[in-house]
Amino acid sequence: MRRGGEGRSRLLLIILIVTALFLITLDLRGVGLLEGARQGTQTVLSPFQRAGSVVITPFKSFFSDVTHLGRTQNQIKKLREDNTKLRSKLIQRKNADSQLAQLKNILNLAGTAGYKIVNARVISQGSSQSFAQTVTIDSGANAGIKKNMTVLSEFGLAGVVKEVSPNSALISLATDPSFRIGIRIARSQQIGILSGRGNRSASLQLIDNLTSVKVGDVLLSRGSIANRPFVPGVPVGYVTAVDNSAGAIAQSATVHLYTDFSSLGVVAIVVGGTAVNPGDALVPSKPKPTPVPTVTIYVSPSPTPTK
């Protein structure tokens, strides 16, 4: 009897493992049914994510504020003096203002280049358990968003549309380890490939071994055929370090991405690229150095010596 029970549980385990392996094989072979299942799940989940986003907006930044407690000490002290109602209103207003500012900057960026865009709000951030860097937005196929469209933030490139459901879409961020984009150096017009590394710094690999890259070089997106997945001319980041290893075939460099992915609240999806390449029109202007006033002190000796 006991033997039969053990045999049954062993059989169950084998069936489950074989099913899992079968699913992996089907997915790796690109069977559309499984991808449909993922999209269906997202369609079901998006109303919950939308509701969750509304409910937890006031507490969203709580943990990041805790980690920067020293910096926000004065702000916390000031907020304590306010009553609860005023505090809640202030947080909501701050959130709206920040999204408005991001939206204005995105519109400026897209307007300069002549991109046709659709704006969307970030409603969920992908879980880090799978090491993927993704966000979900509240617009999807119904707003004209399709797979492999460029996603902009207020500072430049944010990512690319990975999956689309009717009312939401999944964005693969430029920090995602699987993210690749062809770039052009604004100064020299040389080309290379930029790869995400899981954080705000990305790695650049130049294609031509005769070209060189310098610290501070601005990188722009190179653009794809029919503007998908990438429209040309979008600011991506700037070079912070150059690797000049003797054994390397071509130069590589570390790049700081312009977009602040930790505060991504509003994004724009480029649904229609411009007919004319915007060239370097979107290269961000360098910050102007603030003059430091010098103070000169004249000291004249007193006529009577001190005792």
Add this chain to the structure above:
Amino acid sequence: MMRQFSLALGQIIVVFIVQEAIVSQFRLPGGGFSLLLIFTLVWAVLSLPEIAALIGFISGLFMDLSQSSSGPIGHWTLLMIAACCCVAYLGSGNDSLSGNPLGFTFLTTSAVFFVELAFVATGALLGVGSGSFGQILITIIGISIWSLVVTPIFLPLFSHLHSITFNSRSVI
């Protein structure tokens, strides 16, 4: 058996929705935690290996169906079956591990750590990019620390739900 399966499935769906709609929204430092992963492992420790494998299979499938999952469908399923079986074997009959909250938390957190590590290793074999070594290390350690903090908080609730679902007397 069918009633127990339906109840378990319903609870896994609820935890999955909470994870995707609420927990994922918090921008927690170090990668945050996965409520579904903790829930599944807690239930696996309390269950017999074959039940644990079945729970792992269902939870893994939901984790695979999440849009934020980077691997192929079936990747998390396979790992969760293996992980749940392992923790169920370790937990069954070992009261020092599964009988007290401290041992329970330690077992669950260790399981989270090794599952994440296994995900990276098998992901590399399947061609899934996981980022730089430093970033992987930070995420795995971050998720493990969060699990260590979160598991004792949810342990009474999860073990109570398990005892209701499977009519067992083992409540932590």
